Amino acid sequence: EPEVTQTPSHQVTQMGQEVILRCVPISNHLYFYWYRQILGQKVEFLVSFYNNEISEKSEIFDDQFSVERPDGSNFTLKIRSTKLEDSAMYFCASSFGLGETQYFGPGTRLLVL
Amino acid sequence: AQSVTQPDIHITVSEGASLELRCNYSYGATPYLFWYVQSPGQGLQLLLKYFSGDTLVQGIKGFEAEFKRSQSSFNLRKPSVHWSDAAEYFCAVALNNNDMRFGAGTRLTVKP
Numbered sequence: 332e333p334e335v336t337q338t339p340s341h342q343v344t345q346m347g348q349e350v351i352l353r354c355v356p357i358s359n360h361l362y363f364y365w366y367r368q369i370l371g372q373k374v375e376f377l378v379s380f381y382n383n384e385i386s387e388k389s390e391i392f393d394d395q396f397s398v399e400r401p402d403g404s405n406f407t408l409k410i411r412s413t414k415l416e417d418s419a420m421y422f423c424a425s426s427f428g429l430g431e432t433q434y435f436g437p438g439t440r441l442l443v444l
Numbered sequence: 445a446q447s448v449t450q451p452d453i454h455i456t457v458s459e460g461a462s463l464e465l466r467c468n469y470s471y472g473a474t475p476y477l478f479w480y481v482q483s484p485g486q487g488l489q490l491l492l493k494y495f496s497g498d499t500l501v502q503g504i505k506g507f508e509a510e511f512k513r514s515q516s517s518f519n520l521r522k523p524s525v526h527w528s529d530a531a532e533y534f535c536a537v538a539l540n541n542n543d544m545r546f547g548a549g550t551r552l553t554v555k556p
Contacts, residue, residue: 335487364544374488374534374546387543422487433544435480437487 333357335436337423343442344413352408352439354423363406364424364433365398367391374422380406413443446471448537450547457525458555465520465550467535475537477518478544479509482532491533494518505529530554 336355344350356363365377378388380398395411406425410417420440424433449468457463469475476495480488492503499511509520518535535547 366544366546373548374536376543376545379543389543424488432478432490432493434490435488 335423335425335434337421337436337439339439340437341440341442343444346415346443347412350410350413350441352410352421352423352441354406354408354425354436355404356406356423356425357434358404360425360427360434362386362426362428362431362433363398363400364426365408366422366424366435367419368422368438369416369419377408410441413441415443417441418443446545448535448545448547450533450535450550452550453548454551454553456553456555459527460524463520463522463525463529463552465533465535465552467518467520467547469516469518469535469537471516471537471539473539474513475539477509477511478536478538479503479507479518479520480534480536480546481505482534482549484531488534491520525552525554527554527556 338353363380366374368374376389378392379386397409399407420438422438423436426433447470451466478493479491481491482488491507492501492509494501494511501509507522509518511518532549532551534549536544538544
């Protein structure tokens with residue numbers, strides 16, 4: 332069964348550093364998403380992406396965040412200058428279309444020191 | 445304001461007992477409704493979803509959920525819980541499945 336994959340599974344970085352989290356969505360899916368889950372808190376929507384542009388974003392997704400689909404398979408989330416409060420589990424998801432089920436990857440646990 | 449509420453932070457049930465996890469939502473229209481399960485260190489796995497039609501939805505692993513419009517609820521049920529069901533359960537809603545909002549989660553502990 333096809334699945335969403337994410338790399339790395341864990342990332343530790345220093346405050347102020349840039350990080351790039353990578354995702355490979357399911358191959359025939361057209362919509363891509365990033366969510367985050369701060370430890371002990373709910374899963375929060377960050378951004379959705381379709382047709383090579385952002386279609387929705389939350390108030391969390393400020394100028395330090397960016398997303399990109401650099402090739403036909405990868406979908407990345409970049410955090411330009413990490414802050415301590417960016418420490419969280421970041422989930423990528425994909426769906427075939429609007430109104431279709433979102434399938435989640437296993438997540439990348441980011442720790443900012 | 446749009447919101448998803450899971451009133452129970454933590455529930456403990458005995459193996460073999462029945463289970464009901466509550467979820468209420470507050471949206472202007474009927475959203476798409478989902479239940480996801482997260483085992484420790486794992487990603488989110490979809491259990492079931494409701495878009496329209498029959499209000500009783502069957503999912504994987506023996507779970508079902510019932511949409512009640514009058515109560516703005518979408519409670520998850522299982523007649524007989526197994527030890528492997530211990531996990532965190534998240535209710536989620538989306539108006540168009542583009543911006544999914546999650547509840548705070550209910551942690552399920554299963555006693556032997």
